[in-house]
Amino acid sequence: MKSVQFSIAAVERDTGLAKDTLRVWERRYGFPTPARDANGERLYPPAQVERLRMIKRLMDQGLRPGKLVSASDEELTALATPAAIAPARVDDGTLSAIIQLVKGHDVATLRSALTQTMHRQGLQNFILDTVPQLNMAVGEAWMRGEFEVFEEHLYTEQMQSLLRQAISALPVASRGPRVVLTTVPEEQHVLGLLMSECLLTLEGAACIPLGTQTPLADIVRAASAHAADVVALSFSAAFPSRQVLPLVSQLRAGLPPAVALWLGGGGSERLRCAPDGVRVVPSLAGILEALADWRQQATR
Amino acid sequence: MKSVQFSIAAVERDTGLAKDTLRVWERRYGFPTPARDANGERLYPPAQVERLRMIKRLMDQGLRPGKLVSASDEELTALATPAAIAPARVDDGTLSAIIQLVKGHDVATLRSALTQTMHRQGLQNFILDTVPQLNMAVGEAWMRGEFEVFEEHLYTEQMQSLLRQAISALPVASRGPRVVLTTVPEEQHVLGLLMSECLLTLEGAACIPLGTQTPLADIVRAASAHAADVVALSFSAAFPSRQVLPLVSQLRAGLPPAVALWLGGGGSERLRCAPDGVRVVPSLAGILEALADWRQQATR
DNA sequence: CTCCATTTTTGTCATGGACAAATAACACCG
DNA sequence: CGGTGTTATTTGTCCATGACAAAAATGGAG
Secondary structure (H helix, E strand, O other): OOOOOEOHHHHHHHHOOOHHHHHHHHHHHOOOOOEEOOOOOEEEOHHHHHHHHHHHHHHHOOOOHHHHHOOOHHHHHHHOOHHHHOOOOOOOOHHHHHHHHHHHOOHHHHHHHHHHHHHHHOHHHHHHHHHHHHHHHHHHHHHOOOOOHHHHHHHHHHHHHHHHHHHHHOOOOOOOOEEEEEOOOOOOOOHHHHHHHHHHHHOOOEEEEOOOOOOHHHHHHHHHHOOOOEEEEEOOOOOOHHHHHHHHHHHHHHOOOOOEEEEEOHHHHOOOOOOOOEEEOOOHHHHHHHHHHHHHHHHO | OOOOOEOHHHHHHHHOOOHHHHHHHHHHHOOOOOEEOOOOOEEEOHHHHHHHHHHHHHHHOOOOHHHHHOOOHHHHHHHOOHHHHOOOOOOOOHHHHHHHHHHHOOHHHHHHHHHHHHHHHOHHHHHHHHHHHHHHHHHHHHHOOOOOHHHHHHHHHHHHHHHHHHHHHOOOOOOOOEEEEEOOOOOOOOHHHHHHHHHHHHOOOEEEEOOOOOOHHHHHHHHHHOOOOEEEEEOOOOOOHHHHHHHHHHHHHHOOOOOEEEEEOHHHHOOOOOOOOEEEOOOHHHHHHHHHHHHHHHHO
16 A cells, blocks of 8 residues: 555545644654655644644543553553443344444345334434444544444445434434434534434424534524524534533524424533533433423423 | 624634735735734724625636726726626526525524425435535525625535435445544535435435545545545635646556546536546536446446 | 633634636737 | 647645634632
8 A cells, every 4th residue: 555645634624633633743742753745734644633633532531642642652542442431231133243244244134124123123222322322332443443434334324224214214203302403514524413303203392304414503493484493403412512502502692592402422521511501412312301301391 | 782803713614705805905016004002913994804705706706806906996886886797697496485584583483495395306406416406506695795604604514414314314324335424624515525425315326425524544544444435525616726636646646547436526627637547527417427437446 | 529710732813925727818810 | 821739827735833812720718
């Protein structure tokens, strides 16, 4: 394989670390140490990009960059070791079987296994239990280096299809509330949204799915146009946590007070104190709880 | 409505203009002219953000920023006028009916109308004719300012569900070729991929969908792991054309020569001269042609 | 141990200069 | 007059360095 070098923009894309951050790390910690092209622009070797990706992954777990970038390679791999991050979990065999199918690169078999598991367990159980566990297992396998990026993509794609299919098959909602589902710009993880849409639609709520990355102003407009009762946002664990609070505050200020604002996903848990009128939904089961609360309040 | 001020990061999110670009415009053209907070950081008034969004829209049509930012408000609104950009097109009524449904914010009716149209026309006709026309109609309506961003999101989301559902319903492929479908990082438009997947699966090709934004190195690994015969990439018209050629060249260099590389979507047409071993597929119908060519060559 | 104040860590923003790719403008020739 | 090659302008991205504020860690008092 040719030794390709990465520009700073390419590294930002591949790692999710901002250009400013990459430069300031170099200045402060002495890593990374990119070469320079004829014009003085940074050229990152693939090995350093790989290391940066691992660092980012560990940071998403809550570890601090100062320790990580100055750590030795051995310490890094030790941190990424199963024992360090993957608490043993109960597994009836279904999980590992599906993981193996992803690794086996057999799309058709993977799809039918997922479909079969969903039908066996029922949609609600599938979404509350199996899907989150699968997501975590995939994420952990990726961190341990057992999964390639494209294998994670393949999994996400299949799961996405399955969930959308399930949603399509559900009866049209009638009871309310009307829920606008989306993510903020920069947040492109879609599975959380789809799982939420499944649960809400199962309970008879009317979902208005906007997909990912809706600008804040347009979320407000959508809530108004669709006469929404709730706006539900999903933040993945990879989303820069320092940006969550300002985003949410700005959105809350723009929305009418009568519209509820729910936050879900791994990135919302790190929020210290939610502003007034914002409900953090810590898990998928919490959605059902929030829904029940809303309905109770609505009848009064 | 409170007069909220936007930080430079917020403006980048809402407009899609990079921070560096915003600063350099201010330096060169004298617009925008943000206020400053106590710490000297830029605070953009909402009116300027709105103007920036309009400028960005017009730039996506090919107009140049130098003219736009120094233009008067009147000139701007004149450029954004329907007559300036939207050639009338033949329309049997189905198109405008669906557009009206999107604007009517009735999710359930929109979904059933799309489903019905698909079944009436048959999947292949639907994808070759109606879907591209709808996409264009939506894009044009958006340019004219008749569509909000969230309305485009809603349309995309519904179409995505419909196409994924159609793909799931198709029989598993058996004939080959094996096609890896994805987009490069930064390219997040997914409808082109799904339409291609539909057509290919209809013809019995085995698709390996990786979703959007797969890093180049992982596209290569996926092609190898899945024993792919073809890698198909989709570039939307919005993708920065200056980046297409370097990306494609790099990918072509990394792939084995036996693996074909197909490019589709509006962003691939602006490619001056494709490198050796790269096939530009100018339209959706071209996919069927490329497929036929591949099969003919494979039998020899 | 809990809670509050202080220090360290960390990401983001500012300035001003530079360069290269893309585009427009222009001169030239058939 | 239309096509073509060359120069000029436009435009986005990158760099270096300095600064600051929010978040996290630390430490001390109750």
